[in-house]
Amino acid sequence: MADKVKPDWTGNDLLSRFVNLMIQTKPIYRLMTHQARQVIINTAEKNGISWQGNCQTLEKSPAKSLLGQIMNPDIVYPDYYLVPFHAYDEGNLCWKAAFEAVPATQSLGLRVWKNEDLTWQEAQKRLRASFHQVLEPYSPPEVKDVLDIGCSVGVSTKALHRYYSQRQNNPINTIGLDLSPYMLAVAKVTDEQQEISQWVHGLAEKTDFADNSFDVITIQFVLHELPRHAATAIFKEALRLLRPGGVLGIVDNNPRSEVIQNLPPALFMLMKSTEPHSDDYYTFNVEEALTRLGFEYQTTVPSDHRHRTIVATKPV
Numbered sequence: 423m424a425d426k427v428k429p430d431w432t433g434n435d436l437l438s439r440f441v442n443l444m445i446q447t448k449p450i451y452r453l454m455t456h457q458a459r460q461v462i463i464n465t466a467e468k469n470g471i472s473w474q475g476n477c478q479t480l481e482k483s484p485a486k487s488l489l490g491q492i493m494n495p496d497i498v499y500p501d502y503y504l505v506p507f508h509a510y511d512e513g514n515l516c517w518k519a520a521f522e523a524v525p526a527t528q529s530l531g532l533r534v535w536k537n538e539d540l541t542w543q544e545a546q547k548r549l550r551a552s553f554h555q556v557l558e559p560y561s562p563p564e565v566k567d568v569l570d571i572g573c574s575v576g577v578s579t580k581a582l583h584r585y586y587s588q589r590q591n592n593p594i595n596t597i598g599l600d601l602s603p604y605m606l607a608v609a610k611v612t613d614e615q616q617e618i619s620q621w622v623h624g625l626a627e628k629t630d631f632a633d634n635s636f637d638v639i640t641i642q643f644v645l646h647e648l649p650r651h652a653a654t655a656i657f658k659e660a661l662r663l664l665r666p667g668g669v670l671g672i673v674d675n676n677p678r679s680e681v682i683q684n685l686p687p688a689l690f691m692l693m694k695s696t697e698p699h700s701d702d703y704y705t706f707n708v709e710e711a712l713t714r715l716g717f718e719y720q721t722t723v724p725s726d727h728r729h730r731t732i733v734a735t736k737p738v
């Protein structure tokens with residue numbers, strides 16, 4: 423891990439401000455986001471993930487017909503969410519983003535171990551296992567209720583559910599929560615064995631769950647999509663929802679990762695052009711925020727050479 427706390431291409435550094443200026447230039451932004459998409463699609467296709475095939479299967483699935491049933495009409499989307507993400511003008515609020523999230527999530531592990539000859543399934547398994555392994559020593563011995571915040575199309579949720587289910591005999595009640603009803607519709611149709619109890623359309627900052635209702639809450643690859651005020655509000659809500667002794671696990675890009683700090687300019691330009699809240703994320707002291715809110719901060723572990731896992735518990 424590097425001594426530097428964050429990459430120079432984030433925050434208020436000169437390089438970061440220069441990159442932001444380039445991104446704010448419309449034709450350059452368009453070019454960047456187009457390129458960023460191509461990098462992700464090429465990684466997937468090169469590793470046997472059919473981008474088009476996945477999207478066509480979902481197009482023919484009942485996903486679209488589930489939207490009305492999943493959508494909570496009382497939701498008011500915050501401004502930070504209503505901006506382009508991942509090269510989609512409508513951010514996470516469209517079918518294209520939701521359908522393409524399946525092959526994009528499948529590829530997630532491939533960029534981590536790109537020098538190893540892993541299948542995407544092996545890389546995905548390793549990515550999730552490296553997170554569960556860090557959570558394990560802080561998890562309550564008996565886990566009944568699990569919440570995955572920002573579950574997207576449900577890949578993190580199913581892996582989490584299976585991890586805690588194989589660890590003990592009693593059944594686990596797992597819920598996936600997301601602000602995009604499109605992502606949730608895809609999560610629901612791809613939950614073929616109906617392992618997950620509920621897919622909930624909700625704002626993580628203000629949920630309808632009762633106090634002290636979960637033993638484990640996770641926030642996986644969500645923080646980098648949030649401004650810090652939203653992340654802080656979500657931590658506060660997680661503290662309310664956890665039972666005393668319950669555990670919060672967060673995994674995301676590691677600002678101290680040498681790989682991330684030394685990304686070639688083309689790649690960090692691409693990354694920043696598709697992730698509008700990057701500067702806020704990379705300069706946010708998550709551990710300090712958790713402690714200030716009343717969590718017992720436990721550990722931060724570089725769970726692989728690009729990501730870090732942060733664990734905090736609710737005081738007993």
Ligand SMILES: C[S@@+](CC[C@H](N)C(=O)[O-])C[C@H]1O[C@@H](n2cnc3c(N)ncnc32)[C@H](O)[C@@H]1O
Nearest residue numbers: 514572573574578600601602625626642643644
């Ligand atoms: C990159 S995806 C998460 C990926 C997923 N957890 C995984 O590991 O495969 C981020 C998700 O966070 C959701 N999200 C962002 N802000 C949110 C909020 N305030 N409340 C609930 N979900 C939110 C987005 O809709 C998106 O689906």
